[in-house]
Amino acid sequence: MRVLLADDHDLVRETLAAFLLAEGFAEVRAVPDLDAALEAIxxxxxxxIVLLDYTMPGMNGLDGLARALAAARAAKLDLPIAIISGTTHRDLAEAALAAGAAGFVPKTLASRAMVAAVQTMASGEIFAPISLLMQEAPVDQVLAGLTRRETDVLKGICEGKSNKEIARDLDLQEVTVKLHVKTLSRKLGAKNRTHAAMIARDSGMH
Known part of the structure; x- marks a missing residue:
């Protein structure tokens, strides 16, 4: 199975590509933006199957999905194109599916579930996790509800700083920063600090 993966976040792109290859996919072409994805199509x-990151350069919301679907039609390809996203909104998932996406795949999915989702969509079926379609609280609402200190710590994570660097910048103990990371990760439904940064970044925090 050949997968085209488009995501502007280097770590996410490389990690996903390596994982899919390790799971036996024949080829995973990884590109950093929509233009490169359209060229590959x-x-x-x-x-x-094509996996497009919702927030990467060129996407402009679901316009990017429409452009990718048009490129596939122009190449006379019946190609499943799915949206992947670090943020999970029920409205966005429904809008993506209504716009012709083969699925909406949260990056929070466990590895085996991610593989199953890709295989499901490549076989012509639609994928969207039930838990997502039932989810109500938007991520921006959760971000707005973080304490000032949690927000400061999260911004430090988004800037790629270590807990020690964040502690120094904010004049805190490193153990306190670790506690904030744990709390804000739980609030955001993030698996770890990298995932928390991904969620925040996809919601517009830099």
Missing amino acids: AGDTVFD
Whole structure:
């Protein structure tokens, strides 16, 4: 199975690509933006599925999905194109599916579930996790509800700083920063500090 993965976050792109390859996918072409994805769709390689990050450069919301679907039609390909996202909104998932996406895949999915989702969509079925479609609280609402200190710590994580660097910047003990990271990760439904940064970044925090 050949996968085209487009995501502007280097770590996410490389991690997902490496994982899919390790799970036996024949090829994973990883590109950093929509233009590169459109070029790959129009190229010589015939992919079984395309995964587009919702917030990467060129996407402009679901316009990017429409452009990718149009590129596939122009190349006479019946190509499943799915949206992947670090933030999970029920409204966004429903809008993506209504716009023709093969699925809406949260980056929070466990690895085996991610593989199953990709295989499901490549076989022509639609994928969206039930838990997501039932989810009500938008991430921006959760972010707005963080304490000032939690927000400061999260901004430090988004800047790629270690707990020690954040502690120094905020004049806190490192153990206090670790506690804030744990609390804000739980509030955001993040698996770890990297995932918390991804969620915050996809919601517009830099």
